[in-house]
Amino acid sequence: MRGESDFVAYAEARVARLRQRAYLLCHDWHLAQDLTQITLARLYASWRRITKVENIDAYAAKVMVRAFLDHKRRKSSGEIVTDSVPEQVDASTPDLRLTLLEALRQLAPRERAIVVLRYWEDHSVDAVAEMLDTTPGVVKTQSMRALSRLRTLLGTDMAALVD
Amino acid sequence: MGEQFRRLVDEELSAQQPPRLDGLVARAVGDGRRIRRGRALGVGSVAAAVVLVVTGGALLLAQPPPPHQSPSGVVTAGTDELPATPEALLELLTSLLPQGTVSGHAGRVDRDWIAARVYLNQNIVQISVARRLSPSPPFCVSAPPRSDPTLGSTPRPDASELPPELAAPGICDLRADGSYIQRFEEPDNCAERTGFDVHRPDGVSVRIVTGGCPTPGGPEEVPGEVGLPASTAVAIVSDSRWAPTMPADLVTAGVIHFPDLPDIPGATPG
Numbered sequence: 001m002r003g004e005s006d007f008v009a010y011a012e013a014r015v016a017r018l019r020q021r022a023y024l025l026c027h028d029w030h031l032a033q034d035l036t037q038i039t040l041a042r043l044y045a046s047w048r049r050i051t052k053v054e055n056i057d058a059y060a061a062k063v064m065v066r067a068f069l070d071h072k073r074r075k076s077s078g079e080i081v082t083d084s085v086p087e088q089v090d091a092s093t094p095d096l097r098l099t100l101l102e103a104l105r106q107l108a109p110r111e112r113a114i115v116v117l118r119y120w121e122d123h124s125v126d127a128v129a130e131m132l133d134t135t136p137g138v139v140k141t142q143s144m145r146a147l148s149r150l151r152t153l154l155g156t157d158m159a160a161l162v163d
Numbered sequence: 164m165g166e167q168f169r170r171l172v173d174e175e176l177s178a179q180q181p182p183r184l185d186g187l188v189a190r191a192v193g194d195g196r197r198i199r200r201g202r203a204l205g206v207g208s209v210a211a212a213v214v215l216v217v218t219g220g221a222l223l224l225a226q227p228p229p230p231h232q233s234p235s236g237v238v239t240a241g242t243d244e245l246p247a248t249p250e251a252l253l254e255l256l257t258s259l260l261p262q263g264t265v266s267g268h269a270g271r272v273d274r275d276w277i278a279a280r281v282y283l284n285q286n287i288v289q290i291s292v293a294r295r296l297s298p299s300p301p302f303c304v305s306a307p308p309r310s311d312p313t314l315g316s317t318p319r320p321d322a323s324e325l326p327p328e329l330a331a332p333g334i335c336d337l338r339a340d341g342s343y344i345q346r347f348e349e350p351d352n353c354a355e356r357t358g359f360d361v362h363r364p365d366g367v368s369v370r371i372v373t374g375g376c377p378t379p380g381g382p383e384e385v386p387g388e389v390g391l392p393a394s395t396a397v398a399i400v401s402d403s404r405w406a407p408t409m410p411a412d413l414v415t416a417g418v419i420h421f422p423d424l425p426d427i428p429g430a431t432p433g
Contacts, residue, residue, distance in 0.1 A: 004192070008188060011191065011192075015188055016184065019181065019187075020176055023176070023179070023181065024172070029181045030182070032181070033184075033187060036187060037187055037190055041192075041193075041198060043195070044191060044194075045195040071426055099175055100168075100171050100175055101172070101175045119165040119168045119169070120165075120172050122169075161167045161168040
């Protein structure tokens with residue numbers, strides 16, 4: 001695929017899904033719009049080169065996740081990330097049960113990115129490691145830590161969700 | 164693998180009510196073009212939305228500093244002034260905006276520029292100030308300056324009253340006060356459709372960007388409410404208080420009124 005019309009066709013087909021991923025990362029729809037726009041802008045700027053890579057979607061994921069993590073590094077976006085576990089959750093009571101999205105939000109940004117890429121998008125450990133510029137071992141470790149945290153937050157069997 | 168996880172997340176996502184996607188791809192194309200132009204001028208990867216401001220900063224660095232600039236090139240504050248901050252920019256910007264619903268306050272500071280952004284009635288208004296002084300305007304090299312009192316005097320004209328040459332993209336004009344003003348257009352980017360750059364004789368460079376997307380559900384060719392009328396945008400960008408250093412009361416008030424200001428997200432290397 002080459003040229004602007006190809007890019008626009010690609011972007012129109014992917015924009016909703018890209019924005020969903022951005023939302024899962026940042027939990028703010030306006031920031032998700034910005035992250036999606038930044039991702040697409042960077043794809044457009046390098047479109048000719050990008051079309052030579054094997055997996056454009058994976059490249060787009062890499063650009064977005066790095067933009068997100070860079071944003072988190074540069075300045076607090078107002079999102080509160082805490083290491084403390086909230087009050088005991090009674091998973092058997094639906095009204096009091098934490099939603100999966102709310103639980104994701106309480107993960108550290110990098111762990112959240114790993115969970116989204118690994119379990120929502122089904123990227124391999126190696127692919128996620130490449131996207132985050134780290135090693136597969138680190139991805140595995142942080143995945144386990146993130147799932148453990150989710151298990152604590154949700155009071156449910158995470159293994160059943162991700163296996 | 165993870166089918167149930169995906170299904171649960173998708174279910175919860177589908178219960179969300181995200182804003183409309185109108186024009187997002189077109190805005191990305193506009194930003195992408197600016198990134199390309201920046202690269203063509205030798206500027207590296209920068210924030211998409213303000214790439215030309217960074218370009219200006221990069222060009223400024225190659226020029227000799229004016230006498231009132233510090234040896235480092237970064238402007239120093241006077242007695243009653245402090246280095247400008249995104250919060251101070253927001254303080255001034257919100258005081259200059261016409262009545263309307265203002266939301267989405269955000270700011271950013273980088274090596275060469277400071278920026279602040281709000282949404283006025285859902286339309287972007289972004290102001291950027293170069294942190295370094297420029298002895299000459301960096302954007303007017305292709306267009307010889309002309310004297311046109313229309314833009315240099317008060318009251319300033321509405322868009323329909325702008326000289327046709329100035330309504331075209333990339334045309335500069337010299338105003339009566341000695342400043343240059345350049346209007347630029349991004350026809351495919353409704354949210355950031357119009358902008359003005361001002362380069363003042365004191366070396367300050369300021370940019371304002373605004374736009375308005377078609378009304379949701381309306382015909383595509385019918386523009387929606389414009390974020391700022393051209394006359395208001397010109398008036399705002401021409402305010403003499405925009406500078407790398409700003410009055411101390413603005414800087415102080417900005418800290419009080421805009422604590423924990425979110426960052427305007429930017430692009431990353433890669």
